Structures are given as structure tokens and as C-alpha cells.
Amino acid sequence: MNELDLLRNLIDLEKSSIFLEIQIELWHEGPEKQKYITDKIFVDDKIEKFKNEIIEIRDKQFSIRANRGIIDQINAYINEIRDKDPRLFLDRNQGTVLKNELLASIARDIRMQINGSIFGHNIPIDLYYTIEKENGVNIEELISFFKNEIEIISNIPIVNFITLRDYYNAFESRIIDRFIN
Structure with missing residues (x-):
């Protein structure tokens, strides 16, 4: 196996x-x-x-690929949002009736990497923006958060699916604490 x-x-x-x-x-x-x-x-x-x-297990090619996929996924988000007008915010609902769909989508993309559901990354090209601060996520704050996450995931000393799942659980808590609570 x-x-x-x-x-x-x-x-x-x-x-x-x-x-x-x-x-x-x-x-x-x-x-x-x-x-x-x-x-x-x-x-x-x-x-x-x-x-x-x-x-x-000795051959950890899949977890190493998932680790790289997480970094690529986060970078895809950074690349998509970094050049937007700084007066805009990312819409929390992303055109749905679900509050915080943006953050749920980000977490889902990361979880899919860890569960081995995809190889590569989801390109977030259809992101919705708003000028309403209370209904949005500050782009610069999210980019800063993402860069910190890249640092954390890059410094996992032993990469395997167990440590990646531990990372995800902590990631989920950090994104909730920073952007929802």
C-alpha cells in the first residue's frame, strides 16, 4: 500500500x-x-x-506533493488578489447566501490538497469584491495571513499526511480567529 x-x-x-x-x-x-x-x-x-x-512509510511522495500543493494553492490566491484596487474588499459571501463562503472555499481548497482529492490547485478566478467593509475581507490582511501560512507550512519538519492534517486543523482555527471571530 x-x-x-x-x-x-x-x-x-x-x-x-x-x-x-x-x-x-x-x-x-x-x-x-x-x-x-x-x-x-x-x-x-x-x-x-x-x-x-x-x-x-518511507515513500512520502504524495504528502510532499500535497505540501507543495498547499503552497501553490495559497500562492494562487495571492496572485489573484494582490493587484486589486486597495479600496476593495473580498466579498465574504462570494455571491451566495452563505456568510463567509470565501473563507470556507479557501479552507476547502486546502483540505482537498491534504485529503489527496486533487493534485495541482484550484485557480480562484471568479472572486467577488465589494466596497462594503463590514461584508468583506481586507485584501492586504488576507495576503499577510497567506504569507504567514506559507511560512508555517514550509517549516513543517517532517511532512506526512498526519502532520498536514494537524496543520489543517490549526489553519482552520487561525482563519476563523482572524477573519470570523
Whole structure:
């Protein structure tokens, strides 16, 4: 099994673990609940096994490519927005009814790199802009944030899908704290 196969198996196991957790919460008592508990323990043990295999696998070409893909994705955003009129803001909703769709899209693009869903990057060519500060994200502030993220991702000492997922979880918290809270 290569690194990408291990990651896909890990993701499937994590989905199973979540499903089993829900089943455990739904059953009050009885043999069904005990079976779900036993199954969850087994699945969680397999999750740890796959995480260790991902960390220990020698050929890390896919996680190294994902790491580079994250940097390329962030640079694609920087390149798209850096020369815009400084009086403009990036529209948070991006033409949808979803508040903060812009930030969700950015996070989704990064997550897709880490989950091995794409190789290359999404080119953000149809970004919406606004002059309304309260409905927008400051372009210079976002570029500064992106540059900091490139620095963080470039300095991960050991690249594998586990460290990249840890990076993503921290990235998600940083983007929420900086631009939503």
C-alpha cells in the first residue's frame, strides 16, 4: 500500500468511527450498544495503526506533493488578489447566501490538497469584491495571513499526511480567529 492508499483507508475508518459513535449514543442499553462499542474500539485501534503506518512509510511522495500543493494553492490566491484596487474588499459571501463562503472555499481548497482529492490547485478566478467593509475581507490582511501560512507550512519538519492534517486543523482555527471571530 502506498501513502495515498493508507490515507484513504484512514479516512474511511474515521468515517466508520464517527458512525459507530452516533450509534452508541442512540442505543440506551442492550447487546446492540455493546456490539457498537466493541466495533468502535476495534476501528479506533485500526485508525491508530494506519496513522502509524502513514508516519513510518518511507515513500512520502504524495504528502510532499500535497505540501507543495498547499503552497501553490495559497500562492494562487495571492496572485489573484494582490493587484486589486486597495479600496476593495473580498466579498465574504462570494455571491451566495452563505456568510463567509470565501473563507470556507479557501479552507476547502486546502483540505482537498491534504485529503489527496486533487493534485495541482484550484485557480480562484471568479472572486467577488465589494466596497462594503463590514461584508468583506481586507485584501492586504488576507495576503499577510497567506504569507504567514506559507511560512508555517514550509517549516513543517517532517511532512506526512498526519502532520498536514494537524496543520489543517490549526489553519482552520487561525482563519476563523482572524477573519470570523
